[in-house]
Amino acid sequence: MTAPTSDVAALAAALEGRPPGEILAAAAARHPGRIALACSFGAEDCLLVELVARHRLPVAIFTLDTGHLFPETYALWRALEARTGLAIRAAPGGPPAAAPGETPWETDADACCDARKVVPLRTALADLGAWVTGIRRDQTPERASARVLEWDARFGLEKVNPLAGWTSEQVWAELRREGVPVNPLHARGYPSIGCAPCTSPSRPGEDPRAGRWRGSAKKECGLHLTPRRPAS
Numbered sequence: 044m045t046a047p048t049s050d051v052a053a054l055a056a057a058l059e060g061r062p063p064g065e066i067l068a069a070a071a072a073r074h075p076g077r078i079a080l081a082c083s084f085g086a087e088d089c090l091l092v093e094l095v096a097r098h099r100l101p102v103a104i105f106t107l108d109t110g111h112l113f114p115e116t117y118a119l120w121r122a123l124e125a126r127t128g129l130a131i132r133a134a135p136g137g138p139p140a141a142a143p144g145e146t147p148w149e150t151d152a153d154a155c156c157d158a159r160k161v162v163p164l165r166t167a168l169a170d171l172g173a174w175v176t177g178i179r180r181d182q183t184p185e186r187a188s189a190r191v192l193e194w195d196a197r198f199g200l201e202k203v204n205p206l207a208g209w210t211s212e213q214v215w216a217e218l219r220r221e222g223v224p225v226n227p228l229h230a231r232g233y234p235s236i237g238c239a240p241c242t243s244p245s246r247p248g249e250d251p252r253a254g255r256w257r258g259s260a261k262k263e264c265g266l267h268l269t270p271r272r273p274a275s
């Protein structure tokens with residue numbers, strides 16, 4: 044496990060407000076060969092994949108294939124690889140897709156997310172110095188304190204959030220300007236897309252993540268819980 048370094052906060056302050064591609068490049072230079080983007084194929088992640096390709100950054104890309112993604116998401120996976128020439132690898136370690144008739148997301152959604160997302164993520168991050176995510180501060184109250192670079196105490200490495208300070212409108216403007224493929228479900232009322240059994244469209248005026256685990260108090264899959272930060 045990489046030890047936290049005291050310069051994380053200083054570097055985060057220096058990078059705050061810089062273009063996402065510049066933040067990505069700085070992180071890639073800081074962790075040569077030991078940095079990866081966790082891509083869940085949301086709009087933000089599509090933009091980050093594009094930026095990795097555009098700037099030719101040595102950032103690996105992986106996804107957490109729970110076996111229960113929408114068909115549109117699997118198609119987007121192939122489309123992004125075809126556009127960028129980059130490989131987006133499935134992180135190993137998760138259980139196989141549930142058998143017909145089994146509904147582990149109804150029995151215990153936290154346990155299902157833990158087995159299908161958190162455990163594979165932990166395996167994927169084990170040998171890295173940093174991981175890159177598409178989280179933005181205005182997505183949820185839980186993400187409001189995210190920095191562009193921070194120590195992730197939960198997984199024991201640095202976490203890079205190049206789009207932390209961006210709005211959804213900025214992300215979409217860039218995607219449209221560059222013609223980056225996105226999940227067609229966004230246009231059908233799904234602002235936030237996870238596994239098919241746990242994602243429903245959002246209604247007008249609802250929080251963008253309201254369609255995730257609708258009817259339950261669950262808001263996060265466990266990947267982006269607010270980390271404890273070392274005392275400075």
Ligand code: SF4
Pocket residue numbers: 109111147148151152153155156157159160237238239240241264
């Ligand atoms: S989002 Fe739903 S189906 Fe996917 S891992 Fe979590 S509980 Fe399971």
